[in-house]
Amino acid sequence: MKILVSVKRVIDYNVKVRVKSDNTAVDLTNVKMSMNPFCEIAVEEAIRLKEKGIATEVVVVSVGTKSCQETLRTALALGADRAIQVDTEDGLDSLGVAKLLAKVAQNEAADLIIMGKQSIDSDNNQTGQMVAALLDYPQATFASDVVIENGEAQVTREIDGGLQTLSITLPAVVTTDLRLNEPRFASLPNIMKAKRKPLEVITPADLGIDVGSNVSVIAVAPPAERAGGVKVGSVAELVDKLKNEAKVVS
């Protein structure tokens, strides 16, 4: 079974986000970039399936400028077998990315596509579902448990109010939620080894995909600041304020 995993290079999880002063975008100059945390979970899940002997090959793909090769090398160091960079400008919309990934999945004849449920920059939570729709594949989003058996994936999903289990026939798309697994760290020898693993660069034209978008970003502004409040000295004072000042407790 071949698994395709998509990875995205995003602002590091711990970096404080600042909006550019001209309100056009978030300032990414000299900011630490990392693999999107949900994509790390996706890579980890694929590698575990390979370690269990269920998957035979794990291919990672990233869509973006040359700098995303760094993210692909990280995935290779974690245990992926080979990598594909689809060379594009940054900032494609999800549909464009989904079309590219769907075409790569088709060319690779991937049996399972594992993706993060959302990226922590654009927070869209849509690319996996779009890839599934474009390929007419079944999907299991927000996965917290994946069991592969007899050409099917039995997936437990994190839904509002609890858990849902679906059985989907491969080929299929799974998107990862936080509790699916805890990603490993790459060891130094594996980081060195990853430099020699194959990394192929292709273009949207090679795939025959037009990534034009009808959505434009007009402005990016910082959020309204919440005025800082007061410290209270005791529980009694807190209850008094809630009852008589904020009037949210009767």
Place this chain on the structure above:
Amino acid sequence: MSILILAEHDNKSLKPATLNTVTAATQIDADVHVLVVGFECQAVADAACNIAGVSKVLMADNAVYEHQLAENVSKLIVDVASGYSHILAPATTTGKNTLPRVAALLNVAQLSDVIKVESADTFVRPIYAGNAIATVKSTDSVKVITVRITGFDAAASEGGSAECEAVTQVIESDRSRFVKEQLAVSDRPELTSASVIVSGGRGMGNGENFALLEGVADKLGAAIGASRAAVDAGFVPNDFQVGQTGKTVAPDLYIAVGISGAIQHLAGMKGSKVIVAINKDEEAPIFQVADYGLVADLFDAVPELESSL
């Protein structure tokens, strides 16, 4: 222009998230239709007909739609979508699961988690966990949108008198099958619609200590939430999680107990009207957004709070 909304429901009752989505829709255009897809869901359709501002309800009632599998529902929506300028769903796990498939099938973009309507083609949505707010314009022929329900007030659930029309298309994928569901049973209000929320973080120490919060929640009729740190540590299930990767809430009162206030948690609760923080670390970032901060050991303060309410 007409707008189609995918109703949020469990076959028995219409979920309040639908009402907030109706408000978002009426800010785009007056002609708002609601699509109810489910099984034995007449009561849901009846409730949808009563929502103020809804002019028509479409109901697809068939056993194949019992669990609202995205593969089937998305194709059904595309089937009935012609003539609509906008397709909306609340940004719940159901809406997020289904609507991107609809967008892809229609070859248009999706605008996720919209918090404000600027005009029929321009919308506002948070990015980077709410640390930046983007205004986006779509020139797609159909706008597919998920609505963050805390961004809009609920429409009145009574006062409407829409007609209900049956949708008879049956779309069934044989490649996706429902196996089981484990829903948390609780007498408490749902997190996303509760007017008071008491949340615990890593400072709670373990899952048993969440019982402390229950006493306060009982007194206030509150829902119980948690930070990602508390969920990651295994104190409580993931459906308690408030934050970028969990639920977005905006209650009248949010009490954060033993929560440091990581960016990703603030993203999920800083729309709350009044925020209370109880934490023994006076440098904790949660105090920067709290209206009332109490620097104290939660194991002393929470029982005292319970007894003084």
